[in-house]
Amino acid sequence: MAAAQQQHPRDRWIDQEVAADRYKWWALLVVQLSILLIGIDSTITNLALPSITSEFKVSVASSQWVIAVFFVVVALALPAAGRISDIRGRKTVFVVGFSLFAMGSALSGLAPNIGMLIAMRALQAVGAAALLANSNVISLAVFPLRQHGLALGINGTVYSVGFALGFTLGGILIQLLGWRSIFFVNVPIALASLLVGCWILRSDQLEPEQKTAGPQRFDLPGFALASIGVGGLMLGVQHFAKEQSLSTLTVGLTSAGLAGLLGFIWVELKQSHPLIDVRLFRIGEFARGSGTRLLNNTIVAACLFAIPFFTQTVLHFNSLQSGLVMLPYSLGLAVAGPIAGHLSDRFGPRWLTTLGFITGGVALLWLNSIGHGPGSMNQDSMLVIIKVVGAMLLLGSASGLFVSPNNSASLDAVPLARTGTASGVIWALSFIGSAVGTAYAAAMLRQALHGQIEASIYLKAQDTLFASLVALSVLGGVLCYTRARGPKSTIS
Structure with a gap:
């Protein structure tokens, strides 16, 4: 009787397979919560700036750092967070990231002055960096290679959807509960995600089977030079957009940034345990994927910066309507992202990523044509x-087609033991692209947005901006088309 009740080895194997399948989806859920929070927080503060500026009685030049500091700190902290996760463990860094994000959100909502708010946004950004540096890596660890495109497609889609939803959600919360609510709303979600992550994630299943031999040390000189390099360049772009000229400060910051990056590369090539293994960029697929991700985020951020001014100045939408315009963008991402990830697992990333840039260029041309001629505001408003x-839906679909196959191809080209660092580099480049795109759009539209805004003047400036973004889309399409043909190869 006892023997009859013994489980057959095949049945035990099936049970293990079922458990593993369930586990990967639960782990992915935790990852999605972190990505969604950060995506929303990247843009939710945009509509709050007028209220923050008024309450603290500061200039826009001061209050804009509430937004800028998030992008700057995330970009600086991401490579470090990726490297620390390779050394200390991915679950540990991921859980700490949730804790810092929740703490930074709560203290931002309680900030008594603009300086404290900016400082707490920086703390929030450190937590975001710890989460983002491990989000793709955890997904790769729990999903089999054949489903990497699907998992990373969901990751990229959820972040981009959160990025677009931040505008709409921010407008609703600010109107109903005030600007502090956009920070307080993060706290219960982050704490709940922290508890679920501690319960679900298993450290032994998140680490690579082969780790780098020898003692692991954190590369402090590399981090310092990277901070000078990235920080200097990003601050230089910010000051150029603000001052509208190549001032001594702008040139000095940019020069310091370039010197820092050159010094960083020189130091990293000599380090036995570098913060960023710059030799990763010798891997053609990783270098190409990183560069095109930077281009994509620059284009998207510049476009999303311009669209609210376009809808309110040219099309005469109110603030809430302008925020709702972002919803079709989110829908396009939500539909195209997972589909593109699945297709990339079968056919490779080449055509999908190329099509993403081409579709994005078409969407930009379509958007720009709406304010002119037959598609102008003089037509029926409906x-x-x-x-x-339709144009926003197409733009969102374009991002969905590109992001997931590109992420999958880039990380699958990197050795497993270095995926934490590689993931941090990709996310850092994403945030650098977003910061540069926003500052670039502000600089291009600066004259049209000065004083009383007129539709005709704005459209001329937007024509120039969108023409340059279309040119970048063509460049991105060419880079994607010339990448390796066919399905991605396995990791060595």
Whole structure:
């Protein structure tokens, strides 16, 4: 009787397979919560700036750092967080990231002055960096190679959807509960995600089977030079957009940034345990994927910066309507991202990523044409709204087609023991692209946004901006088209 009740080895194997399948989806859920929070927080503060500026009685030049500091600190901290996760363990760094993000959110909501708010946004950004540096790595660890495109497609889609939803959600919360609510809303979600992550994630299943031999040390000189390099360049772009000229400060910051990056490369090539293994960029697929991700985020951020001014100045939408315009963008991402990830597992990333850039260029041309001629604001308002919604849906689909296959191809080309660092580099480049794109759009539109804004003046400036973004889309399409053909190869 006892023997009859013994489980057959095949049945035990099936049970293990079922458990592993369930575990990967639960682990992915925890990852998605972190990515969604950070995506929303990247843009939710945009609509709060007028209220923050008014309450603290500061200039826009001061209050804009509430937004800028998040991008700057995340970009600086991401490579370090990726490296620390390779040394200390991915679950540990991921859980600490949730804790810092929740703490930074709560203290931002309680900030008594602009300086404290900026400082707490920086703390929040450190937590975000710890989460993002491990999000893709955890997904790769729990999913089999054949499903990497699917998992990373979901990751990229959720972040981009959160990025787009931040505008709409921010407008609703600020209107109903005030600007501090956009920070307080993060706290219960982050704490709940922290508890679920501690319970679900298993450290032994998140680490690579082969780790780098020898003692692991944190590369402090590399981190310092990277901070000078990235920080100097990003601050230089910010000051150029603000001052509208190549001032001594702008040139000095940019020069310091370039010197820091050159010094960083020189130091990293000599380090036995570098913060960023710059030799990773000798891997053609990783270098190409990193460069095109930087281009994509620059284009998207510049476009999303311009669209609210376009809808309010040219199409005469109110603030809430302008925020709702972002929803079709989110829908396009949500639909195209997972589909593109699945298709990239079968056919490779080449055509999907190329199509993403081409589709994005078409969407930009479509958006820019709406304010001119037959598609202008003089037409029936419902027809104009339909055209804007269609263009935003196409733009979101373009991002979905590109992000997931590109992420999968880039990380699958890197040795498993270095995926934490590689993931941090990709996310850092994403945030650098977002910061540069925002500052670039602000600089291009600076004259049109000065004083009383007129539709005709704005459209001329937008024409120039969108033409340059279309040119970048063509460049991105060429880089993607010339990448390796066919499905991605396995990791060595």
